[in-house]
Amino acid sequence: MSLLEFENVNVYYEDFQALYDLNFKVEEGEIFACIGANGAGKSTMLKTVAGALVPRRGRILFDGQPIDHMPTYKRVEIGISSVPEGRRVFPSLTVHENLLIGAYRNRKGPWTTDTIYELFPLLVPLRKRQAAGLSGGEQQALAIGRALMANPRLILMDEVSLGLAPVVIKRIYDAFPTLLNNGTTILVVEQDVQHVMTVAGHVACFLEGRIKLEGRPSELTNEQITAAYFGV
Amino acid sequence: MTAAKAATLENKRFTVWVANRTNLAIGIFGLLIVVALALFPTYAGTPLTRRLVDFFTLLALAQFWNLMLGYAGLISVGQQGFIGIGSYTLWLFSDIMHINPFISVIFAAIGGAIIAFPAASLVFKLKGGYLAIGTWVIAEILRLIVANIKRTGGGSGITIQAATKLGTTVRVPGSYWWALASAVIAIAVTYFLLRSRTGLALKAIRDNDLAAESNGVNLWRTKLYTYIIGGAGCAMVGAIVAIHLLRVQPAAAFSINWTGYLIFISVIGGVGTIEGPIIGTIIYFVLRETTSKYGEWYFIVLGILAIIVTVWSPAGIYGYVVRKTNFFLFPLQRKLRMLEGAKE
Numbered sequence: 001m002s003l004l005e006f007e008n009v010n011v012y013y014e015d016f017q018a019l020y021d022l023n024f025k026v027e028e029g030e031i032f033a034c035i036g037a038n039g040a041g042k043s044t045m046l047k048t049v050a051g052a053l054v055p056r057r058g059r060i061l062f063d064g065q066p067i068d069h070m071p072t073y074k075r076v077e078i079g080i081s082s083v084p085e086g087r088r089v090f091p092s093l094t095v096h097e098n099l100l101i102g103a104y105r106n107r108k109g110p111w112t113t114d115t116i117y118e119l120f121p122l123l124v125p126l127r128k129r130q131a132a133g134l135s136g137g138e139q140q141a142l143a144i145g146r147a148l149m150a151n152p153r154l155i156l157m158d159e160v161s162l163g164l165a166p167v168v169i170k171r172i173y174d175a176f177p178t179l180l181n182n183g184t185t186i187l188v189v190e191q192d193v194q195h196v197m198t199v200a201g202h203v204a205c206f207l208e209g210r211i212k213l214e215g216r217p218s219e220l221t222n223e224q225i226t227a228a229y230f231g232v
Numbered sequence: 233m234t235a236a237k238a239a240t241l242e243n244k245r246f247t248v249w250v251a252n253r254t255n256l257a258i259g260i261f262g263l264l265i266v267v268a269l270a271l272f273p274t275y276a277g278t279p280l281t282r283r284l285v286d287f288f289t290l291l292a293l294a295q296f297w298n299l300m301l302g303y304a305g306l307i308s309v310g311q312q313g314f315i316g317i318g319s320y321t322l323w324l325f326s327d328i329m330h331i332n333p334f335i336s337v338i339f340a341a342i343g344g345a346i347i348a349f350p351a352a353s354l355v356f357k358l359k360g361g362y363l364a365i366g367t368w369v370i371a372e373i374l375r376l377i378v379a380n381i382k383r384t385g386g387g388s389g390i391t392i393q394a395a396t397k398l399g400t401t402v403r404v405p406g407s408y409w410w411a412l413a414s415a416v417i418a419i420a421v422t423y424f425l426l427r428s429r430t431g432l433a434l435k436a437i438r439d440n441d442l443a444a445e446s447n448g449v450n451l452w453r454t455k456l457y458t459y460i461i462g463g464a465g466c467a468m469v470g471a472i473v474a475i476h477l478l479r480v481q482p483a484a485a486f487s488i489n490w491t492g493y494l495i496f497i498s499v500i501g502g503v504g505t506i507e508g509p510i511i512g513t514i515i516y517f518v519l520r521e522t523t524s525k526y527g528e529w530y531f532i533v534l535g536i537l538a539i540i541v542t543v544w545s546p547a548g549i550y551g552y553v554v555r556k557t558n559f560f561l562f563p564l565q566r567k568l569r570m571l572e573g574a575k576e
Contacts, residue, residue: 050446076448084446090439093432101436104429105448150448 001064003028003154003185004049009058009068011041011048018044020209021058026154026202031176031186033196036206037229042189043085045206046156049187050082051075062154077105079153083160087143091132095123098131098142102149109151110182116145119175137168144172148179155179157188161195173199193225207231255563269412273405281408285476287517288411289469290493294501294509295418296465297494302504303426303434304458305441307360309491310367313351313374314344314463316486318470320378323480326394333395334406337471344467347374348460356455368488375486389481392474407476414469421461422506423562430454438504496534500541502548506562511549 002025011019019041026032034042047053049060051072060068067075081102090098099113117124120141126134131142140160147155161169169192176199179186190196197203197217205213205228213220213228226232273281293311300306321343325336351370358366379387395403425431433454436444445451474480493516501512519537523530545552554560 052442052446071450072445073448073450076446081448082446084443088440088443088446090436090443092439093435097432097435101432101444101447101449104433146447 002026002061003063004187005061005064006045007059007061009045009048009055009060011044011053011055013044018209019048019055022209022211024204024211024214026185026187028153028185029180029183030201031180031188031199033200033203034187034189034206035191035193035196035203035225035229036212038191039208040206041209042206043158044209046082046158046187046189049075049080049154049156050084073105076150076152077107079107079151080156081147081150081152081154082156083140083143083147083158085158085162087136087139089131089134089139089142089146092130094128094130095134095142096127098146099149102146103151105150107151111148111151113149116148119148119178120145122171137164137171140164140168140172144175148184152184154185154187157186159189159191161190161192169195193229205229255561258561266412266416270409273408278400278404281404282476283521285404285408285411285472287513288408288415289473289476290497290517291510291513292411292414292418292469293466293490294494294497294513295415295422295506296462296469297491298498298503298506298509299418299422299425300458300462301498302508303431303438304455305438306355306455306459306462307364308355308367308459308462309364309488310369310371311462311466311494312486312488312490313367313371314347314466315470315473315490316371316374316378316480316482317347318344318467319474319480319485320384321467322471322474323384323390323392327390327392330394333392333398333475334410336394337410337468337475340471341464341468344470345460345464347467348463349456351463352456352459355459356452368491371486371488375482378486379482384480387482389479389484391479395475395478403475407472410472410475414465414472417468418465419506419510419562421465425457425461426506430457434458496538498548499538500548502550502552502554504547505550505554505560507553507560508548508550515549 004026006022006024009019009022010017022045034045036042044053048055048068051070055068059066062075062078062080065078067078090101093101096113099116117127122138123141123145126138131139134142144157144160160172164172173195176186188196188200200217203215203217203220204211205225207228208231212231213224272284293315297308297311300308318340321340322333322336325331325339326333331339351367354370355363355366378384384390398406426434433444433449436447436449437451437454441451470485474485497512497516498509499512500515501510502508515537516534519533520530523533541548547555
């Protein structure tokens with residue numbers, strides 16, 4: 001059984017249809033990357049998994065169980081947590097308090113504040129600081145740490161590299177293998193194709209609300225990806 | 233108050249704590265103040281005692297209102313609905329069911345909590361300004377319903393007979409102690425709620441409700457808790473006010489002015505802190521006592537002060553103090569203290 005499964009999912013923003021009969025499967029223990037241009041529906045897909053949007057038709061299965069009408073906080077309880085686009089850390093809370101919020105549902109697992117500080121040592125000296133004063137990279141590390149505190153089986157990452165320096169992006173991608181080793185499956189959305197292709201086990205290229213191309217990065221040629229990305 | 237709570241982690245290298253020795257000293261000092269205030273009716277005259285009833289009831293209301301706005305992001309312009317319900321519930325229990333008015337206050341609080349449930353299911357569908365209007369509408373509906381009940385004297389209101397029978401020597405100190413208790417309850421409930429797990433969730437909601445929800449916070453339930461606390465608290469205060477004034481009228485008990493005062497107090501003092509409403513109530517009260525004899529100038533002074541504070545320090549007076557000193561009378565932030573041998 002796949003960890004996450006989309007079955008003919010159609011999602012709308014009011015009258016505007018954003019996803020058309022989307023079908024794909026994410027297997028446990030892999031990094032599944034979604035790439036595509038702006039407005040292709042990648043973030044919409046992630047929001048639907050996280051619970052911010054409800055599909056009008058079709059269904060989403062998590063570990064075989066339909067989740068499309070489950071409230072957001074329940075999804076965290078069964079092991080889906082997200083790193084939202086733009087980080088969305090809690091500015092008035094300290095770094096440590098932000099992490100504690102991530103553990104709000106008390107799911108058991110390998111991730112505690114200690115192991116998060118081990119994963120991202122850059123957060124250690126910042127523990128007592130309010131998150132508002134953190135740099136973009138630090139906030140991104142905190143947002144990932146916060147999501148991990150829920151000990152998710154599936155972590156959703158939306159544009160983790162957006163607006164960050166290359167050295168910081170590298171540091172964040174370097175943490176991915178540690179996540180996989182701890183039993184977390186990663187569903188990542190990226191516009192930065194170069195980076196994500198080096199780590200992903202599976203890649204899906206979105207175009208206008210549909211998956212145009214899907215496969216293992218090693219099996220896909222640059223020409224194929226370019227064609228799917230731009231729809232030419 | 234030195235809750236040096238050990239972090240429940242394996243190989244712990246730090247403890248999480250929220251208060252320090254200074255806060256403990258302040259806590260003891262605060263307790264002494266409460267004791268001194270509790271003895272107040274025994275050595276001060278009735279007029280001064282009655283004035284302090286006003287003060288403490290306003291402080292309690294401001295504190296509950298601040299809990300809802302400052303932490304759960306609920307801009308309620310309809311707390312007067314709960315104040316009115318509390319006043320009339322007191323009448324119902326003390327005059328119709330012949331329960332001691334001071335005990336009926338508890339029933340009034342329960343009545344407020346019960347009304348808060350269905351009100352929440354309507355109000356929580358709305359957000360921001362719409363929520364504010366929605367709460368006001370509910371308060372107006374409650375006022376209109378009550379004003380049309382003949383038994384309670386309709387629009388002209390009704391006298392609380394049971395409270396009249398108590399006599400000044402019992403009623404004034406009694407309502408004073410209830411008023412003081414309501415203020416202490418409001419502060420204590422806010423403080424301990426915010427220090428709990430739910431409190432952390434509330435602070436996260438204040439910062440970003442969507443992000444809080446996607447981290448596993450049950451938004452609806454957490455907001456409901458604060459709304460029920462706010463409703464019960466305001467109804468409790470409404471009941472105390474009814475004993476104090478002896479008479480309830482729909483136009484006064486359900487007056488939007490209540491919320492006006494609460495907004496002024498919270499904005500001046502600082503929303504989202506426990507200290508803010510205390511400072512705000514003191515300022516409001518001093519202004520009221522000193523300038524209300526000048527008629528409309530009183531409102532002009534209040535308005536100008538509100539403008540100055542919002543421009544000069546949008547976080548209120550206490551927000552300014554915190555920014556300069558990072559000092560909290562009521563510490564809520566979880567801080568870390570490194571244990572020996574651990575690297576800082």
